[in-house]
Amino acid sequence: MTKCETSKKITVAIDGHSSCGKSTLAKELAKKLSYIYIDSGAMYRGVALYCLRNNWVSTEHLNKKKIIEHLNEINLEFQFDEKLDKPVLYLNGENIEIFIRSMEISNIVSPIATIKEVRIKLVEEQRKMASQGGVIMDGRDIGSVVFPNANLKIFLTASSEIRAKRRFEELRATEPNVKLEEIIVNLLERDHIDSNREESPLIKTEDAWVLDNSYLTKNEQLSLVLNKIQEI
Numbered sequence: 001m002t003k004c005e006t007s008k009k010i011t012v013a014i015d016g017h018s019s020c021g022k023s024t025l026a027k028e029l030a031k032k033l034s035y036i037y038i039d040s041g042a043m044y045r046g047v048a049l050y051c052l053r054n055n056w057v058s059t060e061h062l063n064k065k066k067i068i069e070h071l072n073e074i075n076l077e078f079q080f081d082e083k084l085d086k087p088v089l090y091l092n093g094e095n096i097e098i099f100i101r102s103m104e105i106s107n108i109v110s111p112i113a114t115i116k117e118v119r120i121k122l123v124e125e126q127r128k129m130a131s132q133g134g135v136i137m138d139g140r141d142i143g144s145v146v147f148p149n150a151n152l153k154i155f156l157t158a159s160s161e162i163r164a165k166r167r168f169e170e171l172r173a174t175e176p177n178v179k180l181e182e183i184i185v186n187l188l189e190r191d192h193i194d195s196n197r198e199e200s201p202l203i204k205t206e207d208a209w210v211l212d213n214s215y216l217t218k219n220e221q222l223s224l225v226l227n228k229i230q231e232i
Helices: 022-033 040-053 064-069 103-113 116-129 142-146 160-172 180-196 218-230
Strands: 011-016 036-039 076-081 086-091 135-139 152-157 209-212
Touching: 011 022, 011 142, 022 036, 022 135, 022 152, 022 218, 036 040, 036 086, 036 116, 040 076, 040 086, 040 103, 040 116, 040 135, 064 116, 076 116, 103 116, 103 180, 116 142, 135 142, 142 152, 152 218, 160 180, 209 218
Parallel strands: 011 135, 011 152, 036 135, 152 209
Antiparallel strands: 076 086
């Protein structure tokens, strides 16, 4: 039993660029510590899916006015899936997990995430979900905006080549025609947007612990983070 399991539950914020393993680490930590896991990136993908279905966004256009006008129609919640043994995202009562992980959503989610009103809505929802503590959350602005007072802030990183290969392997099962070159372009574009957007850009806060997992196994990474938590 870890120190965190015998004392007050803490809040862990994990930030980093796309496909560096934030969600994998967060899920493993949450399971190990019996914490709540909140996938903030999935929430932005849920908004993107709703907008795509209503033709308010594509790779060529973004109807910001329509999106803002209809934000109150979007209800997102996580429900635990016994079969998958993990929380999955529901949009207005529909399980959308399979839809939000596609390249189609990957190509439009970053512009959606730059909209101030979208971020305000989702940050409010995330804080409500985490109000009781004992939370692991990953995303782009968790340590800087959502939980600026988090007990542990992790800035996860990996080389762009390794991130692209990981994403490629993840997508091949459901999108066999996906190309590695397409993924590399998408990641670089998303890196640029995430780091340079006006509203809540991705930054490494001064008190964040930087963890480069380019050449770490999942078990090695988890062990390092658990040891770090022991020090708190």
